[in-house]
Amino acid sequence: MREDGDVLSPSHPLTDGRTSASSVVRAARGERPERTPVWFMHRAGRTLPERREAPDGIELLDAYLSPDRAAELTLQPVRSHGIDAAVLFTDVLVPVRLAGVDVRFDPERGPVLDEPIRTASDVLRLRPIDPAVLAPLSEAVRIAVAELGDTPLIAVGGAPFSLASALVEGGPSSEHLRARSLMYSDPHTWAALLNWCADVTGAFLRAQVESGASAAQLVDPGIVSLSRRDYQRRVAPHSKRAFDALRGLEVPKLHVGPGGEALDLFPAIGADVVGVDWRIPLDEASARLGGGVPLQGNLDPALLAAPWPVLQAHVEDVLDRGLAAPAHIVNLGADVPPGADPDVLTRIVELVHARL
Amino acid sequence: MREDGDVLSPSHPLTDGRTSASSVVRAARGERPERTPVWFMHRAGRTLPERREAPDGIELLDAYLSPDRAAELTLQPVRSHGIDAAVLFTDVLVPVRLAGVDVRFDPERGPVLDEPIRTASDVLRLRPIDPAVLAPLSEAVRIAVAELGDTPLIAVGGAPFSLASALVEGGPSSEHLRARSLMYSDPHTWAALLNWCADVTGAFLRAQVESGASAAQLVDPGIVSLSRRDYQRRVAPHSKRAFDALRGLEVPKLHVGPGGEALDLFPAIGADVVGVDWRIPLDEASARLGGGVPLQGNLDPALLAAPWPVLQAHVEDVLDRGLAAPAHIVNLGADVPPGADPDVLTRIVELVHARL
Numbered sequence: 242m243r244e245d246g247d248v249l250s251p252s253h254p255l256t257d258g259r260t261s262a263s264s265v266v267r268a269a270r271g272e273r274p275e276r277t278p279v280w281f282m283h284r285a286g287r288t289l290p291e292r293r294e295a296p297d298g299i300e301l302l303d304a305y306l307s308p309d310r311a312a313e314l315t316l317q318p319v320r321s322h323g324i325d326a327a328v329l330f331t332d333v334l335v336p337v338r339l340a341g342v343d344v345r346f347d348p349e350r351g352p353v354l355d356e357p358i359r360t361a362s363d364v365l366r367l368r369p370i371d372p373a374v375l376a377p378l379s380e381a382v383r384i385a386v387a388e389l390g391d392t393p394l395i396a397v398g399g400a401p402f403s404l405a406s407a408l409v410e411g412g413p414s415s416e417h418l419r420a421r422s423l424m425y426s427d428p429h430t431w432a433a434l435l436n437w438c439a440d441v442t443g444a445f446l447r448a449q450v451e452s453g454a455s456a457a458q459l460v461d462p463g464i465v466s467l468s469r470r471d472y473q474r475r476v477a478p479h480s481k482r483a484f485d486a487l488r489g490l491e492v493p494k495l496h497v498g499p500g501g502e503a504l505d506l507f508p509a510i511g512a513d514v515v516g517v518d519w520r521i522p523l524d525e526a527s528a529r530l531g532g533g534v535p536l537q538g539n540l541d542p543a544l545l546a547a548p549w550p551v552l553q554a555h556v557e558d559v560l561d562r563g564l565a566a567p568a569h570i571v572n573l574g575a576d577v578p579p580g581a582d583p584d585v586l587t588r589i590v591e592l593v594h595a596r597l
Numbered sequence: 598m599r600e601d602g603d604v605l606s607p608s609h610p611l612t613d614g615r616t617s618a619s620s621v622v623r624a625a626r627g628e629r630p631e632r633t634p635v636w637f638m639h640r641a642g643r644t645l646p647e648r649r650e651a652p653d654g655i656e657l658l659d660a661y662l663s664p665d666r667a668a669e670l671t672l673q674p675v676r677s678h679g680i681d682a683a684v685l686f687t688d689v690l691v692p693v694r695l696a697g698v699d700v701r702f703d704p705e706r707g708p709v710l711d712e713p714i715r716t717a718s719d720v721l722r723l724r725p726i727d728p729a730v731l732a733p734l735s736e737a738v739r740i741a742v743a744e745l746g747d748t749p750l751i752a753v754g755g756a757p758f759s760l761a762s763a764l765v766e767g768g769p770s771s772e773h774l775r776a777r778s779l780m781y782s783d784p785h786t787w788a789a790l791l792n793w794c795a796d797v798t799g800a801f802l803r804a805q806v807e808s809g810a811s812a813a814q815l816v817d818p819g820i821v822s823l824s825r826r827d828y829q830r831r832v833a834p835h836s837k838r839a840f841d842a843l844r845g846l847e848v849p850k851l852h853v854g855p856g857g858e859a860l861d862l863f864p865a866i867g868a869d870v871v872g873v874d875w876r877i878p879l880d881e882a883s884a885r886l887g888g889g890v891p892l893q894g895n896l897d898p899a900l901l902a903a904p905w906p907v908l909q910a911h912v913e914d915v916l917d918r919g920l921a922a923p924a925h926i927v928n929l930g931a932d933v934p935p936g937a938d939p940d941v942l943t944r945i946v947e948l949v950h951a952r953l
Contacts, residue, residue: 415771418934421899425907465821468876501857502876520824520858543777551781578774 260393260455265326268568269456269493269514271535277560279571279593280326281586282397283318301346302338305331306377312384319392322587323594326395326456329382329449333399333460334407336378336445337438340370342408350412357411359419361430370441372448379452386453393456396449398442400461400498401435401479402472407463408434417466424475435479443486450490457487459512461498462575469502477503477510484511495537497574505529518574519543524565535568540589542573545581552585556592616749616811621682624924625812625849625870627891633916635927635949636682637942638753639674657702658694661687662733668740675748678943679950682751682812685738685805689755689816690763692734692801693794696726698764706768713767715775717786726797728804735808742809749812752805754798756817756854757791757835758828763819764790773822780831791835799842806846813843815868817854818931825858833859833866840867851893853930861885874930875899880921891924896945898929901937908941912948 260266264278304310314330334352338344347353358364386394399407406420414420424431446457459480464472484494496507497516504526507515515534517526519541526536544555556571563569571593577586616622620634660666670686690708694700703709714720742750755763762776770776780787802813815836820828840850852863853872860882863871871890873882875897882892900911912927919925927949933942 416898416931418899418902421897422902425897425900425911426903466876468878470878520822522824522826541777541781542772543774544781546774546778547782555781575772 260391263325263391263393263455265393265395265570266455266493268535268570269495271513271567273568275597276325276594277563277569277571277596278325279590280324280328280395281318281322281573282328282576283330301332301348302335305335305346308377308380308384311378311381312388315381315385315394316388319389321583323590324586326393327385327389328395328397328458329378329385329454331378331381333397333404333442336370336375336398336441337404337408339374339378340441341368352407352412354408354411357419358408358434359423361427364430364434364437367434367437369437370444372444375445375448378445379448382449382452382454394449394454395495396446396454396457396492398446398457398459398483399438400459400464400496401438401442401483402467402476403461403463403498404438404442405431405434406466408438415466417463420463421466421471424471428475431475432479435476436482439479439482440486443483446483447486447490450487450492454492456493456495457484458495458497458516459483461496463498464503465499465501467503469506472503473506477506481510497537497572499574500526505531508534514568514570516572516574520574523559523562523569527566530566532565533567535570536563536566537570537572538574540571540573542575542578542581545578545585549585549588552589553592556589557596560593560596616747619681619747619749619811621749621751621926622811622849624891624926625851627869627923629924631953632681632950633919633925633927633952634681635946636680636684636751637674637678637929638684638932639686657688657704658691661691661702664733664736664740667734667737668744671737671741671750672744675745677939679946682749683741683745684751684753684814685734685741685810687734687737689753689760689798692726692731692754692797693760693764695730695734696797697724708763708768710764710767713775714764714790715779717783720786720790720793723790723793725793726800728800731801731804734801735804738805738808738810750805750810751851752802752810752813752848754802754813754815754839755794756815756820756852757794757798757839758823758832759817759819759854760794760798761787761790762822764794771822773819776819777822777827780827784831787831788835791832792838795835795838796842799839802839803842803846806843806848810848812849812851813840814851814853814872815839817852819854820859821855821857823859825862828859829862833862837866853893853928855930856882861887864890870924870926872928872930876930879915879918879925883922886922888921889923891926892919892922893926893928894930896927896929898931898934898937901934901941905941905944908945909948912945913952916949916952 264274264276267274268278311330315327319327334344345353406417409420493513494511495514496512499518514537517538519539523536544552620630620632623630624634667686671683675683690700701709762773765776849869850867851870852868855874870893873894875895879892900908
């Protein structure tokens with residue numbers, strides 16, 4: 242535990258200016274820092290050697306809930322690669338588990354529910370999250386932030402649709418037939434479930450920011466299965482609710498999800514920065530957003546395994562196209578995939594930082 | 598075996614006019630038949646009770662390669678639901694298997710390769726398909742077509758990208774990191790692999806049409822992972838090659854794949870009809886295609902489990918929006934999902950046929 246008054250673990254992390262000159266925070270505010278910021282999402286335990294030590298996921302959850310260990314794993318990618326932001330070593334479903342839902346963290350399949358949430362009565366049984374249950378995660382953030390100095394930690398939470406679809410499906414799914422069936426069949430239960438997810442993620446993001454995170458990011462990979470209309474009407478209001486939980490905390494808010502048809506809807510939910518995956522080039526994404534929105538992305542994880550000249554040309558193309566936006570934070574459109582070569586990540590960081 | 602000269606199994610199936618007045622063929626030619634055609638894809642064995650009888654997939658392959666059994670399973674959905682087209686009971690990877698690649702048909706996971714195709718030498722070892730190996734499939738089509746009378750059978754084949762990504766990944770994948778990595782890293786090997794897949798699928802489609810199929814459809818679910826640019830440059834030419842294998846056979850060609858960014862590129866590969874899944878409403882899809890292309894779709898499989906009034910409203914909305922196109926064939930944007938209620942499918946057919 243750090244002592245109160247420690248300058249690296251201030252009681253008012255938002256006003257201490259510790260990270261306000263960092264490239265990530267400046268870019269998120271729409272500025273062009275001297276060096277283009279770059280970071281990678283090493284969030285999921287599945288991308289780290291720990292996965293091989295966790296036969297049934299119990300040890301993985303133990304790691305998530307051990308503040309010192311989680312903080313150490315949070316710092317490791319910053320030290321290894323020289324990236325410009327950290328993200329807590331956790332899983333977006335950890336706060337769901339802490340809120341009382343029996344999620345297992347399967348090293349191979351990811352989060353799994355033996356009893357998925359599928360009915361109105363399942364949803365009625367969900368209890369509001371008590372922010373106190375997030376204490377181990379807050380403590381991990383405080384420890385990590387104290388070590389990070391002027392490098393920001395970005396709080397990452399699962400957007401309500403992606404959390405809800407995981408709870409309804411019970412495991413990995415690409416088209417979310419059961420979740421979307423509930424969405425159409427019982428809109429009231431759907432809205433209640435998404436509000437519950439929004440509140441869990443909102444509390445999770447808020448706890449991290451109150452503990453020293455400098456920005457907050459919602460990730461919503463699941464929306465690749467949605468039409469624009471369904472996203473706008475049945476999902477976006479709940480994502481807005483998750484961001485609204487940060488009211489009064491003046492941190493930049495980022496949204497990451499396969500944009501496609503819905504890309505231009507993300508600023509309305511509260512996103513200051515829009516993440517773009519490899520499917521849409523940044524110049525086109527910027528045009529769809531009206532040209533005034535800072536972007537994050539859009540390295541293609543499939544290129545991490547390509548020969549360096551091919552990957553280098555891709556990184557440079559991404560940087561060039563990113564100039565169309567007012568600011569650009571370089572990032573993969575997804576988690577670092579299992580098996581990625583750490584040296585390649587470091588080389589990307591060096592390349593991005595060397596470009597002026 | 599049917600005898601030569603049998604009027605239901607003609608030696609020139611394309612010129613006998615047997616199905617030329619059918620609603621599917623007329624709609625595919627851009628006309629508006631009296632009743633809007635509707636059919637469902639009961640292609641995969643996984644959606645049928647057979648899956649529970651096939652512990653390791655061997656029996657499933659046996660069923661695919663048994664002409665009488667495959668024909669019977671091809672006819673069953675037409676008889677049960679009164680749909681306006683049949684599709685051969687098979688898997689799009691069956692011709693790949695017959696061409697010498699060791700694919701297993703896992704009832705749970707779908708097609709699986711124990712030794713995925715990932716290197717230049719793997720691709721070099723692929724041998725051209727001998728159309729003679731398709732004889733059991735052709736025979737199944739002939740038997741089914743003889744029973745179908747004036748109801749068309751649509752030949753369905755996997756598009757080169759979806760076949761190739763299955764071969765490279767070795768099993769289910771949503772982002773196709775390995776396949777796309779090969780695409781970027783070794784464009785020549787990639788092109789060779791996709792040409793091989795195009796030729797296998799082209800031979801498969803051609804064999805079915807020569808045996809009496811009245812239309813040919815390429816399915817490409819995997820392209821949801823692609824940018825428009827990559828689809829256009831590195832995939833579309835191979836899909837065109839698959840359709841080109843039908844040269845001289847005057848049947849309508851349909852393309853089904855998650856359109857998104859690439860929707861308007863499908864006519865250029867040879868598609869007369871563009872399939873649209875639930876992510877884009879038909880009026881918008883028609884506008885993106887310039888208003889002159891017949892459409893297929895776009896029932897949402899997630900709604901099959903919804904209460905009837907909700908599903909009915911959805912079907913009617915799809916029909917209304919489909920009026921924006923010159924013609925419309927009603928279809929799910931995907932295979933019938935496992936567990937779908939057969940009575941619901943029949944009710945949809947009745948609803949579509951009752952609407953004038």
